[in-house]
Amino acid sequence: MKGSIQNRDAFLDQIAKQLGRERKTTLTPPVWKHNPQEEVLKDATLDELVDVLKLQCTKIHTELIMTSKSELSVDLEKKIKEFGSGPIVTWKDERYEQFGIQSLLTEKLPSVQEDVFEWDPNLGKENIAKAEQANIGITISEITLAESGTVVLYSGPNRGRTISFLPTHSIVIVPKSTIVPRMTQAAKFIREKLKNGEQVPSAINFITGPSNSADIEMNLVVGVHGPVKAVYMLVEDL
Template sequence: MRGTIQNRDTFLSKVASRLGREKRASEVERPKWSYNPQDAVLKEANADELLEALKTQCTKIHTDLLVTDANHLPETVKEIVSEYGGGPVVAWKDDRFGQFGLTPLFKEIWPKENVEIHEWDYSLEKRNIGYAEHANIGITISDITLAESGTAVLFSGKNRGRTVSFLPAASVILIPKSSLVPRMTQAARMIRERVELGEQVASCINFITGPSNSADIEMNLVVGVHGPVKAAYIVIEDL
């Protein structure tokens, strides 16, 4: 949030001094561009067209994509978890899971089937990380989803541990269809607008595009080098 930066003026004055100039007294004027190509990508796309773009991109980023509705979501989550090898499962502690009808699966069905599940609890502090390290699957929810790149944007919080999405062997991210936007341009704008409205924005925002991968060595793509080796997006039709 704005207003929480400490010692800003002292820091900037010291930088200016080291550069041998006076500290700038006024804000830098934002340039006004005559052409904004970043706004043109998928500009006229509706929700269904954005979903089609996401589907296409997921084939390129080694990510499974499933589309369902709230009524069938528990069954879909159960199936993908089973396909990925079952538990242990670690998930955010998020009210949206209840809204999506997943509480019975988390609290009743999986415990009865001996599928271990841990919901992130900030009061357990570092023990949460231990659960995430040993989990086979992490389940999170995308706050903003970029159709162009197939990127899920996750806002961390006290009960939304960032390690849930990258320490387990597989990542399952729930994507409300209403969270779909064309690309990074819109996501950055939405985050900035929240800040300008004085809303508290997550201290850590993760942009996740499928399973972990790297082509650092001789440009050969290797999937699953420093995080989940499998990833699935479950798009939920709007309630």
């Protein structure tokens, strides 16, 4: 349900009055002489951005697996078994079917005693309990930042955000078409959705590899408050 703002005009008029000026109803965005945020990787091809992402993944302790739609199911099954199999939690998302992995999750894996749980908004906190007990969480990136190796996940009724950080291992399906140079382009993409009147999730999560934490002596510890290991499965979808 879309909410409404109550007494907004009266509230803003009162602020303007206290400031001793007329209320401003329009704002003109500043025009900057230099825009360094636009220059980084602006001329890079998609394949060049993939190379940047590959290199960055080596720096953020994240494995990057190159695959295709036809091979994704096979590669995913291998990685699941390497991680010690279930329990597994997933979103309720039609894209699993589009990428050819739904049958793996709902038919093949259960046949070998895998425990696969699909997020169900009707179950409330039971979803979070399942994610907390899971060995593997499988999600899909909406936007992927090559420069930082960051995946962007949209939350929603069928896409619980806990799936990305409560399980021991995180596997993120990364469609090649989602790769952009950096945060600049990701912000623009989301802003354009708002301008077009599209629904934008209340929680948009920017996740860069597994959990990392370092003490004052810079001793890095991975997996303190999130997945111990993260894998990006880059799918050729173009």
